[in-house]
Amino acid sequence: MREIFDAELKQVGDGLIEMSRLVESAITRAGAALLDGEHQLAQGVIASDHAIDRLENELDERCVHLLAQQAPVATDLRVIISALRISATLERMGDLAQHVAEVARGRYPALAIPASARPTFVAMNEAAGLVARRTTELLATRDVALAEEILQGDDAIDQLHQDTFAATLSPDWTGTAQETVDVTLLGRYYERFGDHGVSVARRITFLVTGAFEAETSPASSPAEV
Secondary structure: OHHHHHHHHHHHHHHHHHHHHHHHHHHHHHHHHHHHOOHHHHHHHHHHHHHHHHHHHHHHHHHHHHHHHHOOOHHHHHHHHHHHHHHHHHHHHHHHHHHHHHHHHHHOOOOOOOHHHHHHHHHHHHHHHHHHHHHHHHHHHOOOHHHHHHHHHHHHHHHHHHHHHHHHHOOOOOOOHHHHHHHHHHHHHHHHHHHHHHHHHHHHHHHHHOOOOOOOOOOOOHHHO
16 A cells, blocks of 8 residues: 555656646746747747646645545655645746736737846846746755755846836836836746745755745735736
8 A cells, every 4th residue: 555655646746847847848938938029939838828737736636635545644744735735836837927928929029028128037037947947856856955046046036026126117217108017017927936936945845854944925916817
């Protein structure tokens, strides 16, 4: 029985890694669509979000089955509960990548962000890509040293998010009303993406080390729906 249970737990872990890889691809492609005005690329990100949603549903069903059939305790219970929360977090990251792609698609053939804000979003997208890559690596290896890189990526996104406020509130800002809204929303999407990556990092760190760092669950806003 233990061998079967361990095999099922491994399937849960493999599913989380697959979800994370899809999220990594989504944010990378969404950023390219945003920066380069690639309509088809944006459409592909939007269309592929259902695959992330499907994986979340499958993982949740598997975890509920394990809880019901195996009645796990101690470490096994923590692993399953963490998997449920991580799958929900990854699904949200996928949604945020989708939102970025939707903004890019909605402004086609124009670019959503003005030239003056492009360097900020180039850097923000690179930082989000780092968070996504390290999240996938962390789930695959459980090397907690990667958690620090995720935190650093999130710190970079947070600073760049503040830069978007400084830019749009500056007297030198010449963007249109639509560009102002888009820059504000896009900055928020990236900022939340980084926060969710940190949430995954903290949960994996707890599973590996037993050290729990209290966190505030990233709250959804109407802009993220």
